[in-house]
Amino acid sequence: MAAAAPVLAQGSGSIWSCRDKEGKTHVTNIRSDTEGMDCRVVEERVTVVPGGGSSSSSPRAKAQPPSGFPRETPAKRASAKDKQRQILEQELEQERALLEKSKNALAEQEAVRYGDERNYARVLARLKPYQDTVELHQKNVEALERELALLDK
Structure with a gap:
């Protein structure tokens, strides 16, 4: 557990979004990783929302097949x-x-x-x-x- 302390000490509460000299974006919470890069502190929380089908405001009650869709008897x-x-x-x-x-x-x-x-x-x-x-x-x-x-x- 003592070995993990130095690693935990490097991290902080801030998260940086940095661009290196080649233009690649790096995201890190370790201050020493930001040296030599153009960095800014990310303050907003990033949320990933899975894409849905349509963006209609009313939920669909039941999916309706197209009118020409064959039905199984x-x-x-x-x-x-x-x-x-x-x-x-x-x-x-x-x-x-x-x-x-x-x-x-x-x-x-x-x-x-x-x-x-x-x-x-x-x-x-x-x-x-x-x-x-x-x-x-x-x-x-x-x-x-x-x-x-x-x-x-």
Whole structure:
């Protein structure tokens, strides 16, 4: 805490806005940083207000879409939901097929033992890409099943 005291002592209650010789503006509260620059004390408080859409004085009660804007009907919404479900089910079936294929490839590789693999770490290193592929497809299947479950809600 004693080490922070000299740093705090440099700062003061004044804030300076300074221009250096190249014309760049610097804002500081440390007096020693203002040496050799054209500085002035900033007395007003600077407030940043995020920009809004329009600057109308009355608040909008409800946003109205343009008159030619297409509206979604319940029938269109149901149709879109059915189409989304079909696509997800197709993706799920494809992912399950890939998962089964990668599991078979892993099982084949686990059954094979090469002569240069006396060390079990080499066997694990050879199997790692197959295990990663199985894990990836398993996660994809789980994600698609979750998405289908959320679609039912």
